[in-house]
Amino acid sequence: MSQPNGFALESHDLDFFYGEVHALKKINLKIPQRQVTALIGPSGCGKSTYLRCFNRMNDMIEGIRVEGRVLVESEDIYSSGVDLELLRKRVGMVFQKSNPFPMSIRENVNYGPRMAGVRGRGRLDEIVERSLKQADLWVEVKERLDDSALDLSGGQQQRLCIARALANEPDILLLDEPASALDPISTAKIEETLLQLKQNYTILIVTHNLQQAARVADQTAFFMLGELVEFSDTTTMFTNPCETITEEYITGRFG
Amino acid sequence: MKRQFEQELDEIKRTILTMAGMVEKGLADVARALTTCDSELANGIVAMDDEIDQYEVEIDRLATEFIAKHQPTATDLRFVIVAIKLGPELERIADNAVNIAERLLDICRAPRLKPNDDLLRMLGLASAMVSDAIAAYVARDAGAARGIIRRDDEVDALNWSIFRAMIDRMVEDPDSITRAIDMVLVARFIERIADQATNISEEVVYLVEAHPIRHVRMDTWDE
Numbered sequence: 002m003s004q005p006n007g008f009a010l011e012s013h014d015l016d017f018f019y020g021e022v023h024a025l026k027k028i029n030l031k032i033p034q035r036q037v038t039a040l041i042g043p044s045g046c047g048k049s050t051y052l053r054c055f056n057r058m059n060d061m062i063e064g065i066r067v068e069g070r071v072l073v074e075s076e077d078i079y080s081s082g083v084d085l086e087l088l089r090k091r092v093g094m095v096f097q098k099s100n101p102f103p104m105s106i107r108e109n110v111n112y113g114p115r116m117a118g119v120r121g122r123g124r125l126d127e128i129v130e131r132s133l134k135q136a137d138l139w140v141e142v143k144e145r146l147d148d149s150a151l152d153l154s155g156g157q158q159q160r161l162c163i164a165r166a167l168a169n170e171p172d173i174l175l176l177d178e179p180a181s182a183l184d185p186i187s188t189a190k191i192e193e194t195l196l197q198l199k200q201n202y203t204i205l206i207v208t209h210n211l212q213q214a215a216r217v218a219d220q221t222a223f224f225m226l227g228e229l230v231e232f233s234d235t236t237t238m239f240t241n242p243c244e245t246i247t248e249e250y251i252t253g254r255f256g
Numbered sequence: 257m258k259r260q261f262e263q264e265l266d267e268i269k270r271t272i273l274t275m276a277g278m279v280e281k282g283l284a285d286v287a288r289a290l291t292t293c294d295s296e297l298a299n300g301i302v303a304m305d306d307e308i309d310q311y312e313v314e315i316d317r318l319a320t321e322f323i324a325k326h327q328p329t330a331t332d333l334r335f336v337i338v339a340i341k342l343g344p345e346l347e348r349i350a351d352n353a354v355n356i357a358e359r360l361l362d363i364c365r366a367p368r369l370k371p372n373d374d375l376l377r378m379l380g381l382a383s384a385m386v387s388d389a390i391a392a393y394v395a396r397d398a399g400a401a402r403g404i405i406r407r408d409d410e411v412d413a414l415n416w417s418i419f420r421a422m423i424d425r426m427v428e429d430p431d432s433i434t435r436a437i438d439m440v441l442v443a444r445f446i447e448r449i450a451d452q453a454t455n456i457s458e459e460v461v462y463l464v465e466a467h468p469i470r471h472v473r474m475d476t477w478d479e
Contacts, residue, residue: 241466
């Protein structure tokens with residue numbers, strides 16, 4: 002979906018609380034469309050919390066409080082009347098640990114569309130093929146679509162989860178450390194997939210792997226103690242960051 | 257206790273400074289040899305060159321290992337890139353010192369040609385540029401590095417002046433052609449040393465400020 006202001010995701014003066022804990026402090030950020038944006042920072046800095054604000058995954062935690070505005074394609078997703086099911090269809094998510102359903106590869110991918118009411122083997126198979134191709138998994142599994150997804154390797158399972166998210170035709174993909182449990186070859190495949198996907202999707206990725214951020218992201222945001230310290234294009238971030246504290250983090254002097 | 261990462265950066269820096277120290281000593285010996293016509297001193301300069309070459313190789317090895325192990329970013333990345341570039345610059349300065357030493361006996365052959373004082377002055381300027389460039393690298397002083405680059409014009413002017421004087425001399429006295437050509441060559445070697453000090457200074461600015469000033473006119477520098 003094309004947006005007039007060119008930003009897929011925005012937060013304005015976003016404060017987030019877990020009970021008394023002030024986890025995000027006045028975050029103002031605009032994430033451009035069809036680019037990869039990485040969120041980096043030490044553990045507990047708030048980057049995953051921030052990511053999960055964009056499909057309201059944090060709502061499932063008791064005692065949370067959100068202040069400020071969070072926009073997805075210019076729409077305030079914390080305003081009343083927002084359809085959460087539709088929001089999570091538009092804003093897909095992939096987690097650190099791959100979590101395929103205990104079903105066949107085909108059923109994993111067409112699960113979302115079936116729940117959304119898509120019917121007909123032909124139509125569903127089209128979605129399965131397109132999604133698996135986009136996730137760069139099609140060639141490896143096309144002969145065994147009815148095998149259990151649990152028989153796939155860790156890297157393949159993670160790409161299956163990306164395919165499953167893509168099957169819902171989202172506009173935006175949120176990825177929370179998608180490659181942290183994978184070997185280097187699977188990691189490289191995921192990264193290649195992300196670079197392909199950004200032609201059609203806005204991607205927001207949390208990663209602890211700074212080199213991964215440097216390789217795949219167009220912009221990078223550095224979070225620290227719940228605050229956004231620096232947001233810049235990735236080349237600047239990794240060659241000449243503005244803030245001393247950013248430099249200390251990316252050069253491994255703390256964190 | 258310093259972490260492994262810091263220790264390895266220190267080792268790269270220490271190797272550069274050891275190499276730079278040898279190069280500075282070589283330049284000081286060249287100046288003394290030119291004044292005293294001491295052929296043993298000249299031979300010592302030539303002999304030291306192999307060891308200096310090995311330092312260049314060692315800097316490359318240390319920097320390559322560091323990149324492979326640590327994937328440096330920001331200042332650390334620039335530090336390693338600059339280390340890889342400083343090695344060859346220092347090595348070429350040493351080569352030019354050797355070139356001068358090899359011409360020394362011809363230069364010293366009596367009667368001395370007149371611009372010898374200019375040659376020594378030029379060598380003094382170029383050597384000071386090298387020492388100051390190394391000091392600016394150690395201090396990470398971009399302002400000092402820019403000041404060194406500005407001094408290159410004076411060395412170029414002396415080179416040109418010696419060249420003109422030698423042309424005149426050769427026209428007047430064809431017997432002096434061999435010695436005059438040696439003089440022109442030595443001046444050219446010194447001029448290159450000043451250029452190499454300029455290159456080092458440019459790398460210091462890049463190290464500190466993260467933007468290249470190579471091939472950028474001085475009057476457009478963003479200071």
